[in-house]
Amino acid sequence: MRAAVSPDTRLPIYLQLKDAFAAKIQQGVWSHRDPVPSENKLAEAHKVAVGTVRKAMEGLVAEGLLERRQGKGTFVRRPDFGSALFRFFRLAGADGEVLRPTARILKRRIVPADQVSARALAVAPGTPLICLFRARCVDGRPILVEDIAIEASRFAPLAELPTDQFGDLLYPLYDEVCGELVVRATETIRFDAASPRVAKALELTAGTALAVIERVAYGPDGRPLERRRSYGPADRFSYTIELR
Amino acid sequence: MRAAVSPDTRLPIYLQLKDAFAAKIQQGVWSHRDPVPSENKLAEAHKVAVGTVRKAMEGLVAEGLLERRQGKGTFVRRPDFGSALFRFFRLAGADGEVLRPTARILKRRIVPADQVSARALAVAPGTPLICLFRARCVDGRPILVEDIAIEASRFAPLAELPTDQFGDLLYPLYDEVCGELVVRATETIRFDAASPRVAKALELTAGTALAVIERVAYGPDGRPLERRRSYGPADRFSYTIELR
DNA sequence: ATCATTTACTTCTGTATAGAAGTGGAGATT
DNA sequence: AATCTCCACTTCTATACAGAAGTAAATGAT
Numbered sequence: 001m002r003a004a005v006s007p008d009t010r011l012p013i014y015l016q017l018k019d020a021f022a023a024k025i026q027q028g029v030w031s032h033r034d035p036v037p038s039e040n041k042l043a044e045a046h047k048v049a050v051g052t053v054r055k056a057m058e059g060l061v062a063e064g065l066l067e068r069r070q071g072k073g074t075f076v077r078r079p080d081f082g083s084a085l086f087r088f089f090r091l092a093g094a095d096g097e098v099l100r101p102t103a104r105i106l107k108r109r110i111v112p113a114d115q116v117s118a119r120a121l122a123v124a125p126g127t128p129l130i131c132l133f134r135a136r137c138v139d140g141r142p143i144l145v146e147d148i149a150i151e152a153s154r155f156a157p158l159a160e161l162p163t164d165q166f167g168d169l170l171y172p173l174y175d176e177v178c179g180e181l182v183v184r185a186t187e188t189i190r191f192d193a194a195s196p197r198v199a200k201a202l203e204l205t206a207g208t209a210l211a212v213i214e215r216v217a218y219g220p221d222g223r224p225l226e227r228r229r230s231y232g233p234a235d236r237f238s239y240t241i242e243l244r
Numbered sequence: 245m246r247a248a249v250s251p252d253t254r255l256p257i258y259l260q261l262k263d264a265f266a267a268k269i270q271q272g273v274w275s276h277r278d279p280v281p282s283e284n285k286l287a288e289a290h291k292v293a294v295g296t297v298r299k300a301m302e303g304l305v306a307e308g309l310l311e312r313r314q315g316k317g318t319f320v321r322r323p324d325f326g327s328a329l330f331r332f333f334r335l336a337g338a339d340g341e342v343l344r345p346t347a348r349i350l351k352r353r354i355v356p357a358d359q360v361s362a363r364a365l366a367v368a369p370g371t372p373l374i375c376l377f378r379a380r381c382v383d384g385r386p387i388l389v390e391d392i393a394i395e396a397s398r399f400a401p402l403a404e405l406p407t408d409q410f411g412d413l414l415y416p417l418y419d420e421v422c423g424e425l426v427v428r429a430t431e432t433i434r435f436d437a438a439s440p441r442v443a444k445a446l447e448l449t450a451g452t453a454l455a456v457i458e459r460v461a462y463g464p465d466g467r468p469l470e471r472r473r474s475y476g477p478a479d480r481f482s483y484t485i486e487l488r
Numbered sequence: 489a490t491c492a493t494t495t496a497c498t499t500c501t502g503t504a505t506a507g508a509a510g511t512g513g514a515g516a517t518t
Numbered sequence: 519a520a521t522c523t524c525c526a527c528t529t530c531t532a533t534a535c536a537g538a539a540g541t542a543a544a545t546g547a548t
Binding site for chain 4: 035038039040054068069070071072073074
């Protein structure tokens with residue numbers, strides 16, 4: 001979120017602290033299993049008052065990077081976008097149970113980035129990308145298909161890994177196999193008619209109305225890691241937001 | 245958001261304060277043009293420390309009810325949903341200028357609430373509702389049409405007011421003419437094919453893909469005030485969200 | 489008259505302190 | 519062995535105070 005390149009004196013201390021803490025989280029110095037150092041320890045270590053540490057923490061909590069539990073400690077919150085996409089689509093079982101969609105890689109190619117992908121991923125046009133075509137299924141029926149593009153050099157292991165070993169969730173894979181952590185994403189929703197390729201994968205007829213969700217996922221340093229276009233039938237789409 | 249019916253002792257002071265302040269905003273005691281009382285004044289008035297007032301304020305700022313400006317004061321932020329709908333639709337002028345859509349009431353009826361409307365508005369089925377059919381236009385061309393339902397008893401003046409005097413924005417009208425203030429809303433997006441009635445009003449052919457945005461707007465006491473269904477052409481629809 | 493300074497307000501930052509409240513383990517009691 | 523109490527730790531609430539920094543108007547000098 002924050003650039004955090006400059007040492008940033010002249011910024012308030014609590015903001016400097018916040019950046020410092022954010023960096024620790026990004027670099028994995030603060031893991032998500034055990035608590036981060038206590039407010040007292042941090043205050044002492046940085047030679048500031050506890051209240052200042054607290055204020056820095058509060059910012060990170062508000063941004064969703066940290067989570068506080070009274071009596072226990074403060075923990076790194078690891079975001080889980082794995083199932084986030086399915087907010088958009090009604091796929092509750094008949095009795096309202098939570099359905100765990102499975103994933104299958106239909107195709108994997110390595111291609112040079114075109115103009116659009118290059119800009120989305122902030123790389124030079126022509127940079128080699130790993131492009132995945134993936135289906136998300138419930139009860140064996142495809143609900144969603146996705147075009148995924150990641151930079152080949154950052155995700156080299158995924159160019160070789162057998163596609164049937166990718167598992168259902170990509171972001172944990174990115175983390176474990178490539179050391180790339182997704183902390184943030186933007187999504188844009190629009191509507192379109194199904195192309196023959198997508199229609200076939202979704203077992204629909206071409207021209208059917210689709211919801212298209214275009215996501216760009218960012219790493220802790222703010223650089224885009226992945227571009228993903230998800231296609232699903234428009235009549236299953238439903239999304240609620242809250243305005244103030 | 246908060247129920248705030250109970251006097252709520254045993255809650256932390258700063259939360260009680262927050263509720264108290266929220267009530268002041270809702271009731272219009274704190275207007276949106278001049279600043280609310282300063283932290284010092286409020287602390288003195290409520291016999292608490294300034295820091296406690298501050299913390300209460302911070303909550304309201306986070307919720308978007310207040311806005312602080314250093315050196316000047318703290319102000320009530322009046323939400324403006326008037327143009328919010330148009331976040332969803334690309335209607336930038338060729339040169340990126342901001343377009344001010346106009347509104348025209350096409351039809352007004354008073355009908356008893358059906359099951360769905362009744363539940364959305366939290367009234368008994370059969371309660372008289374004012375139903376408006378409205379078009380939003382840019383350059384004289386309809387971009388959006390809306391079905392609007394409000395409780396006739398709460399909005400009685402609008403049953404009589406000539407429809408050409410409604411103006412372009414409804415919420416200010418609700419406030420000024422009926423004393424009903426919208427502070428919050430939820431919107432649900434889905435996709436559908438155009439019915440003949442809507443298609444005609446939008447000057448499209450029936451069956452065209454539409455984006456349907458269903459909004460329920462709430463007053464300060466948390467009661468639903470308005471139910472609104474907006475229809476626009478799907479190919480102009482585009483919406484971006486941020487995930488964390 | 490115009491410009492600079494002071495003054496009086498506001499919110500913002502930072503420190504220090506005290507005790508409440510939740511959590512979990514060590515040790516005593518039953 | 520099971521339960522209870524106490525203790526050491528955590529975050530949370532609340533207070534008090536000092537000075538920084540932004541804003542705007544009154545005041546004074548040129």
